[in-house]
Amino acid sequence: MAEKQQFDVWKEDMEPVLDSxxxxxxxxxYNRATKEDIWRCVTERLNKKKHYVPFYAFTNELLNLKASVYMTWLTVNSYKEPEDWFAEFEETESKK
Known part of the structure; x- marks a missing residue:
């Protein structure tokens, strides 16, 4: 039986790595990148693995995350999540 991953327990310990x-x-x-998006990218990728991922392997995965992998993940998730693309534009127009 595979152990359940508990990546959220490690989030506080990973703050320096996320900052880096x-x-x-x-x-x-990539100025619009956020720590939360980076965290979600890595955890979603590792949740697909069938075996338990130890802390050192998680750290390695986070440190070796490539910008191209991150941008691909963002693109795929932008199609998955329904978002109001024009909300930001409408807010700025209404303030004028």
Whole structure:
């Protein structure tokens, strides 16, 4: 029987790693990247694995996350999640 992953327990311990990865993405020009999105990207990818992922493997996966993998994940999720794409535009227009 496979053990259930509990990545959320590690989130506080991973803050320095998330900060480092966020800084890396911002330096590469991905200024809209967030720690929460990076976290969700890695945890969703690792939840697909059939075996238990230890802490060191999770850290390695987070540190080795490529910007292209992150951007692909964002693109796929943007199609999955219904979002009002024009809400931001409408807010700025109504303030004028």
């Amino acid at each position: 990865k966020l800084d890396e993405f911002h330096l590469l020009g």
